[in-house]
Amino acid sequence: MTITVTGASGKLGSLIVRQLLQKVGANDITLCVRDPKKALLYQELDVGIRQIDYDSPESLQQAFTHTSRLLFISSPHMDDTVRIRQHSHVVEAAKKANVEHIIYTSFAFPEKSDISLTHLHLATEHAIRTTGIPYTFLRNALYADFIAQLGLGVATRTGELITYPGIDGFNSVTREDLALAAANILTNNAHKNQTYELTASRPWHFADLVQALTEITGAPITHREDSRADNWLYRFLSRIDTTSTTNDLETLIEKPTVSLYEAVRQILTDKREDNTRTK
Ligand SMILES: NC(=O)c1ccc[n+]([C@@H]2O[C@H](COP(=O)([O-])OP(=O)(O)OC[C@H]3O[C@@H](n4cnc5c(N)ncnc54)[C@H](OP(=O)(O)O)[C@@H]3O)[C@@H](O)[C@H]2O)c1
CATH class of the missing domain: 3.40.50.720 (NAD(P)-binding Rossmann-like Domain)
Known part of the structure; x- marks a missing residue:
């Protein structure tokens, strides 16, 4: 094979x-x-x-x-x-x-x-x-790294995550979980002519994101919507289905998908490492 x-x-x-x-x-x-x-x-x-x-x-x-x-x-x-x-x-x-x-x-x-x-x-x-x-x-689904584009740096400095109104609820996933699912399928004969919607099992919301940021950084961070926060990312997010979920990914990897908390912790760690490298 x-x-x-x-x-x-x-x-x-x-x-x-x-x-x-x-x-x-x-x-x-x-x-x-x-x-x-x-x-x-x-x-x-x-x-x-x-x-x-x-x-x-x-x-x-x-x-x-x-x-x-x-x-x-x-x-x-x-x-x-x-x-x-x-x-x-x-x-x-x-x-x-x-x-x-x-x-x-x-x-x-x-x-x-x-x-x-x-x-x-x-x-x-x-x-x-x-x-x-x-x-x-x-x-x-959307790779979780889109979260890094939401202004986490500003949010941790100012204590406020500002997002565009009306867009909330995300089914994002990590590449690590997607990679495990793909490898499981590639090494098994049982998935012919199947379509899998590989999403988080439950959508997360900006309230969950600021809670995760608060827990990880130790500084209180709140969320506020503001129509001046309009940019290409919100226009893109508003035109795709970010909220529908299935259990397909969890089933294929035989464990819970990576949590929002863990995905955010990884993004902040990667950012710190990038900053250290460029200094
Ligand atoms: N679900 C999402 O949120 C999301 C987000 C971004 C992208 N995507 C899609 O998911 C794919 C994989 O994501 P990723 O993060 O692994 O992207 P990536 O790191 O940019 O990897 C893309 C791969 O495609 C190869 N490639 C580019 N142009 C090619 C060409 N003309 N012929 C052959 N190979 C070519 C690249 O080779 P080199 O190393 O030589 O460049 C690289 O190995 C992307 O390509 C994109 O279609 C999905």
Whole structure:
């Protein structure tokens, strides 16, 4: 069995590879990277390493040869029209290479919003279905790192978290939990033709966020809504479904998802480490 992973050098891909290495032999894994230098970490291991580019159909077909399960990590390109073309290349190459199962990282509850991002993911899911190859759609909710964009630094300095009115309730998840779910699926034969909405099991609210910040920093922080807090992030959040939840992720990882408290603690620790490095 060969498990082939695209986007293996990325943040989610690296975590998935780490999980896979604990579950199967290195020689069952093929990592697809754009820049082979980014796979140097794995050189000592017996993993296969292939150079791919979503813009190069030939590189994809070659890399996917002899693949039993392909983990197709969606492209991070900013232009969704370009992403559709890149994703078509991946799907077509998977078909030509006779891949046996495609596992695709989609986005949670795409039918409930009307933006290019969710059209892209639905279009890719449909393209995968056209191949007739068994699929598993991992509809990943917002990564918890969006919380870092909410002005946590200002909130801890001023004692007040200010957010745009009317947007509250989040089903965000950590990449660590998503990576474990993906690795469990990639190493199990039981998930063909399934779609999973990978969200937190319960939504959290800004009241929970300021409580977590208060507990972690030891300084009281309150929450206030203010329409002057408008920025691109709130416009984006208002157009996707951030509140619907399922137990799919918890079921797949066989444990509770990472708590809001732990996700925030990690974000603040990472920020402190970044600040120390840049000094
Ligand atoms: N659910 C969410 O909240 C959320 C948020 C952001 C992104 N996403 C999606 O989830 C995906 C994975 O997230 P992530 O955090 O792991 O992103 P990431 O760290 O940016 O990783 C993206 C991966 O895609 C590779 N890649 C980029 N362009 C490519 C190309 N033309 N051909 C082949 N590989 C290419 C990158 O390779 P290099 O290392 O060479 O750049 C990298 O390995 C993203 O790509 C994006 O589609 C979801």
